[in-house]
Amino acid sequence: MSTVMLGGSLTLREATDLQQQLLATDAAGGELELDGSGVQRVDTAGLQLLVALARRRHAAGHRLRWSAVSAALLQASARLGLLDILGLGDVQPKGAA
């Protein structure tokens, strides 16, 4: 199982890079774990890419797992009603506030 570290900022500015990063991650195959503890800034564009990754994993029969999630990421996901889709429903915040 590989763990992928997400950047500090997941916003529209980084969206194209993030898309490529997530695609590469997904292409590696197998079980996958995301580390979102370092995420300080996130917006709709960033979250949308995570949702797209989650759906892709789901379609392939995998789940999106999290090793850690920052409060900022958790709060933003909750605000847009994305906790369950992202598999963050029962995750406690950790790392960057």
Next chain:
Amino acid sequence: MSIELDQFHEVFFAESFEALDAMEGALLQLSPGTADSETINTIFRVAHSIKGGAGMFGFNEIASFTHTLETLLDELRSGRIQPTAQLCDALLQSVDEVRSMMSATQQHQVMDTSAADVLQELFKQAVAEASATDAAPAATVAVATVTPAIAPERTAWRIGFRALPELLVRGNDPLRMFEELAGLGELEVHVETEGLPDLELLDPMQCHLQWSAVLKTSAPRSSIDLIFEWAEGDCELSVARQEEGGSVRAPEQPAVSSPPSPPVPQASAAAPRPMAARLPIGGGDASSIRVGIEKIDELLNTVGEIVITQSMLGQLAAGFEGVRADRLRAGLTQLESNVRELQESVMRVRMLPVGSVFSRFPRLVHDLSSRLGKKIRLQINGEQTEVDKTVLEKIGDPLVHLVRNSIDHGIEAPADRVAAGKSAEGTVRLDACHKGGAINIIISDDGKGLDKAHILQKGREKGLVGESAVLSDPEIYDLIFQPGFSTAAQATDLSGRGVGMDVVRRNITELGGNVELSSAPGAGTTTTITLPLTLAIVDGQLVAVGEETYIVPLVAIVESLQLRPGVASQVYDHGEVIPFRGEYLPIIRLHEMFGVEPHSRELSEGLVMVVEGDGRRAGLFIDKLLGQQQVVIKSMETNYTRIEGIGGATILGEGTVSLILDIPGLLRMARATTRLRTGT
């Protein structure tokens, strides 16, 4: 990939400057002691939108300042703070500060926030005082009543939100909007991921998610609208009150479970009518678009070319014969009327209501009257009157000068007014109306009027009038427009540096207009400015001098004369003159001015056209009159170079270039050459 935000900055600045104008207007209506909620709401909305935009683009100084402003306005809105005169002035100053901060940001200059910081402190203090006096009683009430009293007033709103492609790149983030919504009350959000493409295929710059939400809040609908204000046009939004009857229905599924799930009921209920419940924000602007002025000018230019081509075709067709030639001519006549209409429509696009210039005066009058301790009421009429944008832009400064003059020199101090049997409050009026092919702008006041004796004395001191010369009233008033003339007993910083009125007249003359003064002692002064509606076309009289055709603007022509031999006489110092209605007119021989070979050199063989410019008259000696025609003015400066005495050029039907005479310039030129020749 980085996003090019500059173009959105420009939109933000343009809209914010407009919004600030609206805010200023509303502030001026806000009289101390009365908190008109409509007015305060307008002001609040402006501060709120600017704060939102500035925050979005990272203009932190502006965002921080407008945030403080907004907090204060919120207190005003709730009635916890009453608008005092002091506060109103501070708010007006804050409009200036925001303006200058935005200009500085726009031009990438360092901004000076010292004044803003002072204001910000003042506002914070006012808010702190208000909440301090408020806190004690409010606390006890709150404990006792918060649950029963506020809960029933809570309304549940269903909000449906779908982004349009441009939403994210315009800097609007749904996350931020939902955060703000959550700040209003209890928010349940449901996402719909149906429209989300596969990770590999999706465009990360677009928002593919949709949301439906239920917000339970005691805040008014307008607070919800405000949140989405900046996204207007970039999203489909529906806001509807949750159906009455029964309790607020909690969503069946508290959250969507697996990604490709069907939309929740709320989403489908809200989605079918997104347009019906569109935000009312900016409803008035929805039917207008912003177009760069250069695009319109290009259009106008092209239409001008078409007019010329059309008249060339017309002249060509006049020589044809036969049945088909008749049909050709009929077609050309049709074309002519269509082109004429097209030209007028394009001109109208450039026309703007004069109100956009007038709108700066309430503030000016407010500031000056409080500074001078005078009571002044400003009356504005005819602000809907339309005039060409170029004219409009250039008329602002002269108008400011004239209004300042009225306030500074015209209107008396309240005590003096009462002593003169007038009401303590003076009135300054601004009127605009169309008159023929021109627009009249009239600035009048009910002040003390012009002091003729004083002006005359001053004119003599300055050597503008001979010691024994007897002047008529208009001639005396005309002295004011002479360079270097100032009647102010002591120059103030407002007016009276003596650089004013001659500049005012020059600006207006350059626009092809003129300015007149009339005054009655004790009753006030009226200044009438006449301006052409447009600078793009002119009604012209075609005149022939030798083989050349010149165009004289019709407005400058008084009449044309055929002289008997021997009427003209040579006068020392003035050259050749002819008698005309009790005065002597200098003769300007056009062929001499422009070095053209004329058909006749005898005055009696040609015609003398009496023209007027800058209040002076002269006789233009020409060979003959040709037709009258509306011509499209082509600028000499842009196409060739500036020539004294020539206002522009045009292309005539047969394809030749004809020069349009600048009569005031020509008269100045003639005076100069006469002086040279006579050696004075």
